[in-house]
Structure formats: structure tokens, C-alpha cells
Amino acid sequence: MASEAHRQQGSCPTIPSESCGKSPEKKGSAADSRPGTAMSGEMDKPLISRRLVDSDGSLAEVPKEAPKVGILGSGDFARSLATRLVGSGFSVVVGSRNPKRTAGLFPSLAQVTFQEEAVSSPEVIFVAVFREHYSSLCSLADQLAGKILVDVSNPTEKEHLQHRQSNAEYLASLFPACTVVKAFNVISAWALQAGPRDGNRQVLICSDQPEAKRTISEMARAMGFTPLDMGSLASAREVEAIPLRLLPSWKVPTLLALGLFVCFYTYNFIRDVLQPYIRKDENKFYKMPLSVVNTTLPCVAYVLLSLVYLPGMLAAALQLRRGTKYQRFPDWLDHWLQHRKQIGLLSFFFAMLHALYSFCLPLRRSHRYDLVNLAVKQVLANKSRLWVEEEVWRMEIYLSLGVLALGMLSLLAVTSLPSIANSLNWKEFSFVQSTLGFVALMLSTMHTLTYGWTRAFEENHYKFYLPPTFTLTLLLPCVIILAKGLFLLPCLSRRLTKIRRGWEKDGAVKFMLPGDHTQGEKTSHV
Numbered sequence: 001m002a003s004e005a006h007r008q009q010g011s012c013p014t015i016p017s018e019s020c021g022k023s024p025e026k027k028g029s030a031a032d033s034r035p036g037t038a039m040s041g042e043m044d045k046p047l048i049s050r051r052l053v054d055s056d057g058s059l060a061e062v063p064k065e066a067p068k069v070g071i072l073g074s075g076d077f078a079r080s081l082a083t084r085l086v087g088s089g090f091s092v093v094v095g096s097r098n099p100k101r102t103a104g105l106f107p108s109l110a111q112v113t114f115q116e117e118a119v120s121s122p123e124v125i126f127v128a129v130f131r132e133h134y135s136s137l138c139s140l141a142d143q144l145a146g147k148i149l150v151d152v153s154n155p156t157e158k159e160h161l162q163h164r165q166s167n168a169e170y171l172a173s174l175f176p177a178c179t180v181v182k183a184f185n186v187i188s189a190w191a192l193q194a195g196p197r198d199g200n201r202q203v204l205i206c207s208d209q210p211e212a213k214r215t216i217s218e219m220a221r222a223m224g225f226t227p228l229d230m231g232s233l234a235s236a237r238e239v240e241a242i243p244l245r246l247l248p249s250w251k252v253p254t255l256l257a258l259g260l261f262v263c264f265y266t267y268n269f270i271r272d273v274l275q276p277y278i279r280k281d282e283n284k285f286y287k288m289p290l291s292v293v294n295t296t297l298p299c300v301a302y303v304l305l306s307l308v309y310l311p312g313m314l315a316a317a318l319q320l321r322r323g324t325k326y327q328r329f330p331d332w333l334d335h336w337l338q339h340r341k342q343i344g345l346l347s348f349f350f351a352m353l354h355a356l357y358s359f360c361l362p363l364r365r366s367h368r369y370d371l372v373n374l375a376v377k378q379v380l381a382n383k384s385r386l387w388v389e390e391e392v393w394r395m396e397i398y399l400s401l402g403v404l405a406l407g408m409l410s411l412l413a414v415t416s417l418p419s420i421a422n423s424l425n426w427k428e429f430s431f432v433q434s435t436l437g438f439v440a441l442m443l444s445t446m447h448t449l450t451y452g453w454t455r456a457f458e459e460n461h462y463k464f465y466l467p468p469t470f471t472l473t474l475l476l477p478c479v480i481i482l483a484k485g486l487f488l489l490p491c492l493s494r495r496l497t498k499i500r501r502g503w504e505k506d507g508a509v510k511f512m513l514p515g516d517h518t519q520g521e522k523t524s525h526v
């Protein structure tokens, strides 16, 4: 095969100067030299021809007809890939610069040998080395000609910005006689080893050769992954950028939560630490690491929870005003609606922290001193029993409501996990997220109200004229609860239900003709 490809090179005069010297004859009409052809014949057979993992977990002998796959590199990714491939019924040959040193790290059924030998027979070769070492593989160009090279590499953020050409395109430019497929880069070595059930199942695949893409897709499927066609090799840059993204859907909600935390922390710091220091010369800076944080956490959790339900209210109001559901929401509202899950989970996270911090409050040395000082004061004042009935009740009720609210938030968080959410039907999911979510908001509001009690009306709780923090946090949830009450009024709820079933105010769908800005809205009775 290699020598055949070698012979054909002579007829092709255009060899890219940076390439490893092979002509792009794969793009010619000779069907038998197409890299996918030989492999596709093999791939027509079932990939897992028989069970390879025995009941005791050990690997059984690989059948002779098992498709042969090569791997260049013997690092973490190569090892995990070899394990998964062997377990999926493939015959694996690993090419290393130093096979003696690395052979022991691979499954016994994988053959570890020198690079030249490893690439001689398989039609599909995984390149599990970093981009900067691609050029060191140029000596293999003869053997690799006409084969499928799978580029699994991920650039670092710096490399991604530095190179305009994706790693896969660079590999293709070095080996013009090969077909390069970008695949498996979004799967970590750990996910490969643990098996697709424990990791991300999707394998994004792109290549300029549909046949090669099909071959790799079949391999991915045989390994238990779900292939996703991303188009031509030009998409490789986009595919390579995916693992560089850090929790993209969490960015805005996290920044929002942090922003709220900073604002509330500063507010509480001014009220609880700075004001006593300036007005009464009392040193309360010790409160900063725990007490002030604990006053801040429920504020953030509560406001975030309201922000989960506010966009729904705004969307309902907009639909009522427009009299239709067929008009797009503004982008900001659309994004907000899409981020509700993340905001809700962050609310749960802050509420959990609040519960943990609250458990720690009595453990503080300062709390113990306060208790002793109070006891001494009581003795000096000759009071035998300190018991304020109203305070006792207030605390019992607000703690109980707080625990209930946290329990409800935990339920919401658990049901938002994909494995649980998938087991619920649409009605059940909507009941938990919408109805029980609103109950959680009500319970949190009652928890806050009983915590605050009459303090909002007592002058001594206005430090530097700043109202107690809980009064600020109550504003948004109260507006939402009021709005929810309004939407439950029969006149509004009936209209909203009709709109959500497709009814429109004018009985018509309004749209703008493309490019026609002068005539404004046209009406179509679609």
C-alpha cells in the first residue's frame, strides 16, 4: 500500500513546501487509493464481533478478524484510547519512540512497537501527540500515505490564539497524502478509560472526506460514544475551541452571584462592622470572616431565587401586552430565561452555605464570651430567668421555615440533574420546577419576614440610616409574589392560557417583509 502510494507521488508535481513530502493523490479518482475504502470494507463487518470482556472482567482473546487500529504516542490519552479500543473489539498497535519503556503501561492485548512498524498495517491511525511534535512524525510519511489520521489534539488557549490554522488542518498540511479526521478531542483520557456512561458521550467529528468520517463515526459508536458530524475540516478550529471553554452557560450566572455577594457583603460590613466602629468605637472586625458572610449568603440565595422567577413574569407580561406568543422576546430576556437553571442551582449553593455557616455560629469563641457576659449581666441584675416568649416563637418559626425552604430548594436542584429530569414527564418536571419552586420562594419570604419581625420598624436597626439588609432583599420577591397573584386573576390567567395555546389578539400573525422597512408591519393570516 505504502509503495503504491509512493509510486503515484511522482505524477503529482504540487507538493506543499512545509508538508512531509507526500502528494495529495487521495483526492484523485483512483477509488482504490481512497483511504476510507479499504477500511470501509472492514467496517462493514460488525465492529464488536464477539465479547471481549470475560465475565470475570479480564479481557478475552481478540478475534483474528478484529479491525486493526494504530495509535501514535504512548501518553495518557493513548493509554486510555488503547484500553477502550481493545475493550471494544479492535486490535490495537501502539507506536512509540521507546516501546520497551512504555509497553508495560498498556493492556496486554495491545501491541506496543516502534512507530514505523505500528503504522505499517492499520488503515486508521490515531495521532495522540501534541501539535509541536507533529513534524517529528514526518519520517513516517511514506507509510502513512493514503491512511486516515485521527487528530485528537487540543491546543492550549495560547496556542489557539497563536495559530490561525487548527491542529487538524496543520496535520493535514504536513501529510497531504493522508485523510485527516478531527475527533475525540472533546473526550478526556479519564472519560475514555471510565467508559462513556461516566463521561461525556458526544464525539464531535469533522473531515473533508465523508467516507473517512463515516469510518470514525462507526468506531466511536462501537466504543459506546455518540458521533456528531461537525462538517468539513474547516470546522476543526471550532471543535478544538470547545474544550477551552470554561462552563460557558455558568459565566453570567456566576458573575451575577459574585456581584450580588460583593454588594451585600459591603452593605453588611458597613452596617455591622464599620458603623459600631465609627459611632461607638467598638471593634467588631472579627465578624468579617463568618458573621458578615453568613448575613450575606441568605441575601444572595434569596435574590437569586427571585431572579429565577422574575423573567417568567416579565415574559408573561410581555405576551399579555402583545396579545401573542409568536413574537420573539428581546435577546436579554431570552438569555435570562435560558439561564434560570444555573441561577437556581447557585441559589441552592448559597442557601446550603448559609445553613452550614449557621451551624458554625455557636461554635465561635465570640459567641461563648457573649453567652457568659449575658449570664453575668443577668446575675448582676438579679434576674433568675431570661425568657422572652415572642423571641422564642420567632426563632422557632423562622428556623423551621428556613429548613423547609432549603429542603424545597434541594428538591429543585436534584430534579434539575439530567438523569432525574429525564425520568420525569413534562408535567411532573414543570410541577416541580414551577409550582414547588414558587413554594420555595414563598417559604423563603416567610423565613425572611419572621427573621426580620418588627426590626424594619425600629429606629435602632437603621445604621447610618441604612435599613436592615433583609428589607432590601424582600423587595424583588414581594414584587414577584404580587405579580403571580395578579396573573392568577381569572381575567388575566384565562387570556394568558389562550395566548399560550396559540390565540392572538388580532387573529393574525404579524411579520416584517425582509428588506421592507418602509411599509412597517404586514399582516398575514397564517
Ligand code: NAP
Binding pocket: 072, 073, 074, 075, 076, 077, 078, 095, 096, 097, 098, 102, 127, 128, 129, 130, 131, 133, 136, 152, 153, 154, 155, 184, 185, 186, 187, 188, 189, 190
Ligand atoms: P502525553 O501524556 O504527554 O503523551 C504525548 C505522547 O506523545 C508521548 O507519550 C510520546 O510518546 C508522544 N510523542 C511522539 N513524538 C514525540 C516527540 N517528538 N516529543 C515528545 N513526545 C512525543 O500527552 P497526552 O495527554 O496523552 O495527550 C496526547 C494528545 O491527546 C495531545 O494532543 C492532547 O491534546 C490530546 N488529548 C489529550 C487528552 C487527555 O485527557 N490527556 C484529552 C483530549 C485530547 P512516545 O514517547 O512513546 O513516543
